[in-house]
Each structure stands twice: as structure tokens, then as C-alpha cells.
Amino acid sequence: MELTILDYVGLPEGSILSVRSGPTRRQSPLPCSAPFRLPPGPWPLRIDVLGLLGKTNNAILGEVLEERGLCKLPLEGKDGRPMSVTFQIGSRSNGAGREDPLPVKRDAEADARAYLDLHRLREFMHGLFELLLRERPEDPYAFMAKRFRQAAVMESQSAEASRSSISTATPSGSTLSSMSPSRESLAESFGQVPEGSYKAVFRSLRGRDVARLVISPGEQVGSVKSRLESATSTPSSAIQLFWLGEPLPNHSTLEEWFVDSGLVVLQIVCSQRDARVQHVITGASEGMRLWNLGDAEQVKEFPVRSSVLAISVDWKTMRIACTTFDGKLQLWDTSGCSKSIVAHSEEACCLQVEWSSDEALTGSSDSVKFWCLKAFRCKGLLKTTVVDSLSVDWPGRRAYVGLRTGVVRLWDLASLEVICDFEGGAMAAKEAGTAVSGMAIDCIGRRAVSGFEDGHLAYWHFEPPGRVEEFSSPGEVSKTKVLLAHFTALRSIVAQWSEDSRALVGSDDGSLSLWRLDSSECLVRFARHVGFVWAIHADWAKERAVSGAFDGCLKLWDLRTGECLRTIQGHSRPIRSICCG
Numbered sequence: 001m002e003l004t005i006l007d008y009v010g011l012p013e014g015s016i017l018s019v020r021s022g023p024t025r026r027q028s029p030l031p032c033s034a035p036f037r038l039p040p041g042p043w044p045l046r047i048d049v050l051g052l053l054g055k056t057n058n059a060i061l062g063e064v065l066e067e068r069g070l071c072k073l074p075l076e077g078k079d080g081r082p083m084s085v086t087f088q089i090g091s092r093s094n095g096a097g098r099e100d101p102l103p104v105k106r107d108a109e110a111d112a113r114a115y116l117d118l119h120r121l122r123e124f125m126h127g128l129f130e131l132l133l134r135e136r137p138e139d140p141y142a143f144m145a146k147r148f149r150q151a152a153v154m155e156s157q158s159a160e161a162s163r164s165s166i167s168t169a170t171p172s173g174s175t176l177s178s179m180s181p182s183r184e185s186l187a188e189s190f191g192q193v194p195e196g197s198y199k200a201v202f203r204s205l206r207g208r209d210v211a212r213l214v215i216s217p218g219e220q221v222g223s224v225k226s227r228l229e230s231a232t233s234t235p236s237s238a239i240q241l242f243w244l245g246e247p248l249p250n251h252s253t254l255e256e257w258f259v260d261s262g263l264v265v266l267q268i269v270c271s272q273r274d275a276r277v278q279h280v281i282t283g284a285s286e287g288m289r290l291w292n293l294g295d296a297e298q299v300k301e302f303p304v305r306s307s308v309l310a311i312s313v314d315w316k317t318m319r320i321a322c323t324t325f326d327g328k329l330q331l332w333d334t335s336g337c338s339k340s341i342v343a344h345s346e347e348a349c350c351l352q353v354e355w356s357s358d359e360a361l362t363g364s365s366d367s368v369k370f371w372c373l374k375a376f377r378c379k380g381l382l383k384t385t386v387v388d389s390l391s392v393d394w395p396g397r398r399a400y401v402g403l404r405t406g407v408v409r410l411w412d413l414a415s416l417e418v419i420c421d422f423e424g425g426a427m428a429a430k431e432a433g434t435a436v437s438g439m440a441i442d443c444i445g446r447r448a449v450s451g452f453e454d455g456h457l458a459y460w461h462f463e464p465p466g467r468v469e470e471f472s473s474p475g476e477v478s479k480t481k482v483l484l485a486h487f488t489a490l491r492s493i494v495a496q497w498s499e500d501s502r503a504l505v506g507s508d509d510g511s512l513s514l515w516r517l518d519s520s521e522c523l524v525r526f527a528r529h530v531g532f533v534w535a536i537h538a539d540w541a542k543e544r545a546v547s548g549a550f551d552g553c554l555k556l557w558d559l560r561t562g563e564c565l566r567t568i569q570g571h572s573r574p575i576r577s578i579c580c581g
Contacts, residue, residue, distance in 0.1 A: 002035040016050040020572070045258055046572060048286075054083045124151060133484070190214060196261045198254055202228065202241070202268040210268050215254060217261065222250030234270040237295040240567065242267040247569045250297055271565045275556060276542040279315070282535075282554055282570050283308025283322060283577035288332070289570060293546075293556055293580075296568050302332050308577050310351035312360075315581040319355070321373070322577070323348035323362050331373065339376050343369055352390045352399075361399055363387030368401050370413060380416040384409065391441035400443045406436035408448055408462070424460035425450030428480045432456060437489040438505075442497040449503045449517060451490025457505060458482045459517045483520040485513055492533050492547070496540040504545055504559070506533025512547060514559060524562040529553055535578040548575025 003019060011017075011030060018027045021038040027050070028036065054075040075083035115121075128147055137143040190199040190212065198215040211231035215224055225236035232239065241248045243257055243266055254264065275293040282289050288302035288311065307325035314320075320332040329343035329351075343362050350363030358373040368387055370380035382401065389402035397413040406426030410419040429436045429452055438451035446462040460480040485505050492506035501517040510528035515521065531550025538545040543559045552571035555564050 001038050003038055004035040005032040011049055012051075016052060018048040018050055020046040020048070048572065053077065053079075054081075198259065198261055199263045200224075200254075201263070201265045202231075203265055204268060210270075217255045218253055220250065221248045221252055221254075225250070228268070232268070232270050238271045238273075240269040240296050242269070247296065247567075250295065269567060271563075273558060273563065273565050275544070275565060277539055277544045277546065277556065277580045280537070280546050280554070280556075280578060280580035281311055281313055281320065282548055282575050283311050284548075284552065284571040284575050285325070285573040286571050288320070288322060291554065291568060291570065293566055296566050298570075300334070302337075304330065304337075307573075309347060309349045310362075311577045311579040312351050312353035312355075313579045313581060314353075314355040317355075321351060321353050321360060323351045327364060329360070329362055329371065331376075339373075341376060343371070343378075350387050350390045352392045354392070354394045357394070359394070361390050361392055363390050363401065368399070368411065370399075370416070380413065382409075382411050382416075382418065388436070389439045389441060391443040393443040396443075398443065400441045400448075402439040402441050402448070404436065406439070406450055408439075408441060422448075422462045424448070424462070424480055425458055428458040428460065428482055432482065438491045438493045440493040440495040440503065442495065442501075445497050447497070447501075449493060449495055451485070451493050451505060453489045455484060455486040455488055455490060455507065456482055457485040457490060457493075457503065457515065459501075459503075459520075481517070481520055483515070485515060485522075486511065492536040494536050494538045494545075496538070502540075504536055504538050506536050506547055506549075508532045510549060512536070512545075512557070514562075524559065526557055526562045527564055529555065531574070535575050537578040537580045539580060544580075546578050546580045548578050550574045554578075 003021075005017065008030065015030050016027055017030055017032055018025060019036045019038070024038055026036040026038060028034070029052075054077045056073060056075055072084055072086045075085060077083045128144060131147075132140055132143065135143070193199060193214045194216070196217050198217070200213050200215050201209055202211040202213070203209055211228055213224065213227060221241055222236070225239045225241065228234075228239055229236050243254070243259065246257075248257065248266075277293050279299070280291050280293055282291065283304070285307040287304040288308050289298055290300040290302070291297070292299050302320070304322065304324060306328065308322050309325060310323045312321045318334050322330050322332065323343065324330065325347045327342055327344035327346055327348050329341055329348060330337055331339040344364035344367060346365040348362050348364045351360065353360045353373070360371040360373055362369050362371065365386045366383065368382040368384060368390070369378050371377070372379050384401060384403060386404035387401055388404045391400045391402070392398070392413075393400075398419075399411045399413055401409040401411055403409060406423070406429050408422040408425070410422070411417075412419055425436055425439065425448060428450065432452060432454065434452045434454040434456070436450050437453045439448060441448045448460060448462075450458045450460070452458065458480055486507035486509060488508035490505045490507055493503060495501060495503040495517075502523065503515050503517055504512060505515070506512050510531055510533060512526040512528075512533060513522055514524040514526075516523055529547065529549030529551055530553070533547055533549045535548040536545060538559070540559075544565075545557045545559055547555050547557065548570065552569060552573055552575060554568040554570040554575060556566035557563070558565055
């Protein structure tokens with residue numbers, strides 16, 4: 001089909017209009033002289049307005065492309081900032097002396113991921129190899145074969161239980177059995193329905209029919225959820241409906257999503273568990289959004305003009321502090337942005353706020369700054385390398401700065417002097433032949449957990465607490481514990497620091513795991529996102545955690561069981577920061 005832009009209002013010149021229809025996205029700079037060619041629907045339609053930040057010099061591009069090798073291409077930044085992209089152009093030989101272009105990946109990867117998620121194969125295999133390395137049996141193949149047979153029995157029992165628990169509902173209240181009938185027989189099972197209505201089949205993520213309803217064109221999704229309560233024995237607030245992977249908000253209708261009348265299959269996700277966490281704010285390149293996790297609905301949007309990399313919220317007063325990709329520190333409330341300042345020349349990736357005293361620390365790729373939020377001015381500056389994390393002992397006036405090198409730097413906020421560096425994580429990474437990719441620091445218990453690029457996790461302590469004079473030189477590392485958490489880099493880490501410390505880590509493979517640090521025991525493995533997990537926030541008292549990933553998806557987890565309680569397609573861009581309360 002073709003989509004033609006006839007007119008637009010309020011869009012700045014030079015903007016790029018991005019139109020997404022189902023899995024296909026098309027882009028064109030304004031004004032759009034040609035129609036967008038999209039696959040035939042019905043698809044959910046999404047339109048984004050993008051800005052041009054930089055571009056190539058055509059003359060340079062022509063010269064570089066002739067080399068057919070590794071190229072570093074300079075870009076012209078809109079604001080004068082130097083930019084570049086390094087890439088390599090390649091092809092493969094077809095065996096006849098000619099080179100064929102590399103094949104284009106289409107939906108095969110998405111189908112493979114869906115299959116792995118459906119049967120939880122990734123989690124099973126990860127746990128199997130972890131158990132294998134822990135027990136090291138004499139016959140590893142027989143050991144794995146036994147586990148495969150046990151998993152097969154459990155899978156068949158789970159499928160039978162799912163079939164026996166299926167309940168379906170029609171407008172008249174009668175019950176229908178679901179044995180995956182054809183579309184024709186499904187449509188006929190509804191009988192006569194008003195013209196223009198929807199014959200809706202609600203199907204679980206495992207492909208089981210849960211309910212059937214006739215929906216009028218103007219009926220809102222919230223009303224449909226209320227009608228599904230009796231069929232699912234689940235409160236409407238705990239029901240989520242999806243159309244082609246897109247969550248349907250309560251105030252929307254199927255007609256607004258361009259769904260053709262007739263037979264339609266909607267995915268349904270039900271959770272009997274209490275969310276416990278009431279609200280969450282997420283940050284992405286589209287700005288910040290406030291969500292109600294009770295019914296998985298968006299409450300408010302905060303139009304930040306750059307990617308939001310860190311968030312801190314005072315939930316009592318609903319004041320929000322955030323740092324952005326363009327180096328800004330901003331303060332928001334329910335009425336909008338109240339203060340904004342360019343805090344760093346590079347991206348501001350870390351933030352710690354003490355709301356009672358209106359003080360904050362921000363970190364970037366070259367410095368850490370100490371701020372007074374009342375006057376909105378900088379009180380101190382620490383020149384350093386790339387900052388990964390911050391942990392602050394506000395009463396003690398000390399800040400622990402986790403650097404991307406793996407070093408933890410102790411900074412005195414009273415004198416604004418560096419006291420010393422702790423190198424336990426950096427030394428452990430060097431011994432393992434890898435690099436540090438993430439970190440969480442306990443500023444009170446004087447310990448840290450470092451994530452490595454190869455998926456290992458290191459738990460280490462600083463020196464015993466003492467006077468400032470005792471920190472004049474780097475300390476000894478006290479028995480660093482290293483464990484294999486995942487097989488890819490660990491970039492998101494949050495920890496509960498107590499006598500029985502736990503760490504929740506997110507990996508580049510999209511999965512999460514919860515570890516007891518003292519015993520190096522894996523407590524729970526969670527299902528996965530599609531893409532890197534870049535943001536995690538845990539409410540340890542309520543045993544809940546929220547994660548965001550590259551796919552723009554937001555997930556609420558039960559830390560005791562690993563169950564996913566809510567799934568929200570929060571953004572169309574990667575989620576970079578999360579704060580819940």
C-alpha cells in the first residue's frame with residue numbers, strides 16, 4: 001500500500017518523517033515528495049519525527065568507497081561537533097571467482113528468538129551448562145541426556161495442564177473448546193454478528209485459545225478487558241492485550257489500530273500477581289514516560305529532546321532529575337521542565353541525587369560534577385576517565401566513582417580532593433583477560449560487584465573502614481570472588497547490600513539473573529528481552545524489579561520466582577534508564 005503525506009503542522013524544516021507499519025519502517029526528509037510504500041495491512045501504524053544530527057560529505061564518501069576496505073568516514077555535525085563512523089565493506093565469494101553480496105536478514109532471527117522464548121530453551125541451556133560446570137560429572141553426555149529427558153517430561157506435562165485449563169467465553173456466556181481450528185471454522189463458530197464487528201479470538205503466548213468475544217468497532221480496549229475478567233478469572237487491570245506485538249492501550253479501539261473487521265486474533269497476557277510497584281519512569285531517545293504498572297498504562301510523557309541516560313525521582317513531590325546524551329542536567333515536575341543546564345561537554349551517563357539537601361552528582365566520559373540543585377550551579381569538579389557508576393555516602397560526604405577501567409575512585413565532597421583508588425575489579429578483569437562492562441558499588445559496606453565483557457561477575461571488597469589518612473595508597477584486594485553469570489557482557493547491575501547480598505544483572509543476550517554474592521549461587525534466571533538489557537531498577541523490599549532493553553520493551557519481574565508480571569512496549573527506541581517507586 002502507499003501512504004501519502006498531504007500536509008504537516010508544527011514540524012521543523014529539515015526533520016525526517018519515519019513511518020512504521022508492522023515490521024517495516026520507511027523514512028523521508030520533509031517535505032515528503034513521494035509516497036511511503038508499505039506492506040499491505042492490517043498493521044499498527046506509528047509515525048516518528050526525527051532530527052538530522054550529522055551527515056556525510058558526498059565527495060569524501062565517493063573516495064572512501066573505492067577502497068573496499070576498513071574505512072573511517074568523517075561526518076559533518078549539525079552543531080559543529082566532530083563525528084565519524086568506522087565500517088568495512090565486504091562480500092563473499094560464490095565459488096566461481098565472483099563475489100555475491102551478503103544475504104539480507106529478514107524475519108528468520110525474530111522467528112528463531114520467538115521459538116527459543118516459547119520453550120524457554122535459552123534459559124534451560126544456560127542453566128544446564130552452569131550445572132555441568134559446577135558438578136563436572138565423569139560422563140557429561142549421560143548427565144545432559146538425563147536432564148533433557150526430565151525437561152521433555154516437564155514440557156509435555158505443562159502442555160497438557162495448559163490445554164485442560166483453557167476457558168473460553170462468548171457474548172452469550174457459553175463455553176467453547178479450543179483445539180487450534182482453522183480460520184474458517186473459527187469464524188463460523190461465532191455465528192451471525194453485527195456488520196462491521198470483530199470476531200476476536202484471544203490467544204496466549206503459547207498459542208492456546210483463552211477466550212472469544214464479539215467486539216463492536218467503537219468499543220474501547222478497557223471495556224474488552226472488563227468482559228474478559230470472567231473468562232480469565234483475572235482482574236482487568238492485570239490483563240494485557242497485544243495486536244501484532246504492539247500493546248493496546250485501554251482508551252484505544254481496534255478500529256483506531258486499522259484492524260479490519262471480521263476474524264482477528266489478539267494475544268493476551270494475564271497475571272494474577274500484584275505489581276506492588278505502582279509507578280515507573282523510563283527514559284529513551286523519545287523522552288521520559290511515566291507508567292502505571294497496575295494496569296500497564298502510560299500516565300504522562302515528558303518531552304526531553306535528547307536520549308535520557310539516567311533518572312532520579314522524588315516520588316513524594318514528583319520532582320525528576322535526569323541527564324541526557326547531549327550532556328544536560330534537567331529538573332522536571334508534572335508541569336514540565338523547570339531547569340536545564342549543559343552539565344558536560346559529552347554524554348552525561350550517571351546521576352545520584354540527595355533530594356533532602358538538593359545536591360546531586362553527575363558523571364560523563366571525562367568528569368564528575370557536584371551540583372547544588374537549589375541554585376543550579378556546580379560546586380565541584382573531578383577530572384577523570386569514562387564514568388560507569390556513582391555511589392555516594394551523603395552524610396559522610398564521600399563519593400565512590402566507578403570508572404569504565406574497573407577502578408573505583410574515592411572522592412571527598414568536603415575538600416573536593418581524591419583520596420585514593422581501589423583496583424580490585426580492574427585487577428580481576430586483567431587476570432581474566434577481559435574488560436569491565438558494568439559496576440555496582442556499596443559506599444557503606446565498602447565493596448563492589450563488577451560485570452565483565454565475557455559474562456563473568458566479580459565480587460570484591462575495599463579496605464576495612466577507617467580514617468581518611470588510611471586511604472593514602474591503593475589497598476589490597478580481599479579475596480575477590482569471580483563467577484560465570486552469562487556468556488555475554490554484563491552492562492546493567494543493581495545490588496542489595498546486606499548480610500545476604502544479592503545482585504541482579506542484565507546481559508547483552510537479553511536475559512537477566514539474580515545471584516547471592518557470598519555463596520556465588522544463582523537464585524533465579526529470568527526470561528529474556530530482544531536485545532541488550534541497558535537499564536534495571538530493583539525494589540528489594542517489594543521483591544520486584546523492572547528492566548528495559550534495546551527493543552524498547554519494559555518488563556516487571558518477581559524476584560522470588562523469576563516470573564514476568566507485566567510487559568509494556570514502552571518506547572520504539574532502546575530504553576536507557578529506569579526509576580520505579
